[in-house]
């Protein structure tokens with residue numbers, strides 16, 4: 001499979017981010033964040049026992065297939081590139097160390113959230129109070145994380161990364177998804 005420059009492929013974030021946007025890696029990250037926000041809204045509905053049909057499976061797919069790749073894109077590529085390119089006044093170290101701690105917490109929380117959702121899916125039921133609280137806790141933290149990344153990481157990446165950096169980023173993101181570049 002390859003990628004192209006067609007950007008007229010963005011949907012309403014109810015589907016995984018279109019691989020066609022990978023030609024523009026920072027746009028892909030931006031769309032991944034909108035997708036993550038959409039998933040948070042679905043998790044909140046599940047927590048409130050207002051689950052729409054297919055929602056639990058869709059969230060499970062996101063948490064097990066899409067989110068791990070996104071976390072790797074940031075930790076293995078975007079954060080190191082920013083550390084290399086940012087100016088001292090950008091104070092990027094502070095933001096990245098906070099975001100890296102968030103990722104570690106998310107890494108610990110995701111299996112618990114997956115376990116809850118697997119149970120809800122298998123038993124076709126809603127969450128109990130403890131499960132509901134865990135789901136809400138997860139979305140609160142995810143949204144806080146998204147706000148910081150959208151406010152700091154993406155603007156600095158757009159300002160500081162060179163064309164060569166963006167090529168590296170694109171090729172690493174393609175490799176991670178087993179895609180050839182055109």
Ligand SMILES: [Fe+2]
Nearest residue numbers: 033070074149
């Ligand atoms: Fe992110």
Ligand SMILES: [Fe+2]
Nearest residue numbers: 071074099149
């Ligand atoms: Fe992140």
